[in-house]
Amino acid sequence: MAPLAPWKVVRLELEHGVSALPLDPRFQGLHVTFWWRGIPLGHLDLSNRHLPMTTTEVANLTSETIAPAVGHRLSPGVFQVALPGCPPPPPRSATPAELRSMATLDRPLSRLSAVARPLDSGSVSVVVCTRDRSAQLARCLRSLTELSEAPAEILVVDNAPTSDATRQVVAAVPGVRYVLEPLPGLSRARNTGIRCSAGDIVAFTDDDVEVHPGWITGLRRGFSESDVLAVTGLVLPAELETDAQVIFEDSGGFGQGYRSRRFDRGFLEETKRRGTPVWRIGAGASMAMRRIAFARVGEFDERLGAGAAGCSEDSEFWYRVLAEGGVCGYEPTAVVFHHHRREMNELKHQAHQYMRGHVAALLVQFARYRHWGDLRRVALDLPKYYARQLVHFAIEGADPRRPLVWPEIRGCASGIAFMLGSAARSHREARRSATPA
């Protein structure tokens, strides 16, 4: 497949008005995100076929795109949002009075700041775990120094480094603390970060992102209700320059939309028969937990995460939060920009790791809570899904836009093998310690 032209990532700040969008033949099109005073409201892919576009057309498309997010903020009762895996909320028809007030609203965008939820007052520690990616880390730390609200502390956990580069990058940025975790594994590094930090809220981000200046404020807004133990935020693509980046974003990326959500025990009960889709609560690149949550549900599972099974250490943690009666919140104003993997082989490796970690996490969850839906997903739903993909490919030919199916299938198998191996290891260890020396 010949490489496709990149997409241009554009941020439109609507408080400055809208204007015509030009055609730029160097790109395939525009990936436009819409903002109003730091609040992300939606995005749109405009291929060159639709460009150039006049101011009027831009205004029409923009209002259609952002209406659900604007409406959800101004009148959540009318603009309800379904949780992943759940049926749409019961069709409570809005009252004529509610509809009237939406219909006659003058200057709706100017009202958005007034309806923003209050912020939690806890102190925030930021933890960035990294491993041998000093250039990317430097870019991430630069964005962290430009936050509109500085956190109480910033920690970099250097995970089993092969060189001194990360330590040097951190030393160059004042106000950032360096912590070494010699044993590999993202979960282990994150747990070290938890233990070495002091804030009421521990916020995590990755070395391959740049945070939005309002990131900390957004996370604190996500904690505005006291029963919320974990918050996730919006992850947007920083660039869509290569095929690998476009394919990743097309297959869903990390974004979970522009409307806040609340996940609680009810969500778990509603969805657990088919495996609660905790992976759609958010992404580890933009997440935070209250310190008290670790006391209640434990830390990150060190069998999971990059460097171990693969990933899903974040979603498995949220699973425990929900199962123990806590609440997870998704807050779209906590924004980070993620640099997706540029090379196709990196992307394939990532897809493999994702599914490996995903399957391992499902097995971990099943072992802990015996919710059969998690096992059903491993043994039934995922095999069925991939079988269908393969049948489709056999009939239609392989789809070059979907190169990740094979790595994903191998990832699933390898996740099961990993957990079997891990179970055998712990069994052996248990026997050894039981045998008198």
Added chain:
Amino acid sequence: MSSYVIAEVEATSPLSGLVVPKAATGLALIVRRAGRPVGFIMQPLHDAGPISPDALSALLSPLSAKLFLEGIRTELLAAADTAGFPSLTVAVCTRDRPALLEGCLTHLLTALGAGPTPGSTQGPGVEVLVVDNAPATERSREVVMQLSGVRYVRESRPGLDFARNRAITEASGELLAFLDDDVTVDRDWLGGLREAWAENPDAAAFTGLVLPQELVTKAQILFEAGGGFRRGFEKIRYHGQSRSDNRLYPCGAGIFGAGCNMAFRRDVLLKLGGFDEALDTGPTLPGGGDLDMFYRIVRAGYPLVYEPRYLAFHQHRRERAALRRQYWTWGLGFFAFLVKSYMTDPPLRPRLRSMTAWWFKHELSELVRSLSGRHALPPDMILAKLVGGVVGLFGEYQRSKRRTATIRDRFA
């Protein structure tokens, strides 16, 4: 006896109830937001009596989303700068319908900011021109003479496109708006045209929303319930030679708008050689000229803009026979246009052929739906359209060309 009362509702003001005349069998609501038309609702009424504000609010609820969107859109768009609006000629082509002409001109002069009283003048740069087409009497001329600031010219060769082409040569405006004598303009009509111009300075043609002026007979209600002249409440900019949402574009030229309310850059009309005089030739072939012009403008690469705020009200045919005839002319005029385009635009022949096939298939399925009672229009109306289409497909354009040549010779 069917009769709908037409009422206007301003969504941003508190809703008051509506008093409905006893005889009314239905209600047609023209909904505006801050003066801008945003929706049209037709609703049969089952019991007599006034409509309460709550009932009105319930009627409006399907438009809530659209009204909310409109609120966001208005906030995003600063008011378009209409300072550079060019000189404008409004041409009304008419033939022996003095009463309609008088209503048309009166509303027009009011909308242009001048009362219909003698001695007043229009705003700077606006000219009103009446082209009297082969009149049998002097009545139209007398109507014009009573009003000040309206120019009168007579075009003796019978045929709407002879009259329209006469308007092109007589007009002084950079922009030339055409109104049929059976429409009356909305009070904000000029504002709509100015806005469309300001937003699309590169456009060569503008079409507007057309709503009913009255719905007092069964035929008028049928026509409007069947879609009427409405092309929706969204601004649309047609530009380019294909559209991903419409594989037959631009051959289905009816989507662009209606000839009773349209405007053009005059230099583009001149460059394209004006309207095709073999279309719109009166009783024998009363249509197609507008479609042909829209099509040629888009094919020449100019943008064409549909603007709902550029609104006029049409006096629909009151009698059923006249309505049936109108549907017949739609089929006839459309196919005269398609056949003409087929002859003059070889690159698009495959698409014009597909259009023909699609149209007959579509109308036949409409006929079936109508026969089984699932269509707003009765079968005879759809059949009339179909028959018109067949006649149009088989030689009507060539016949009309010969007739037009005769007329030209006679008046040469």
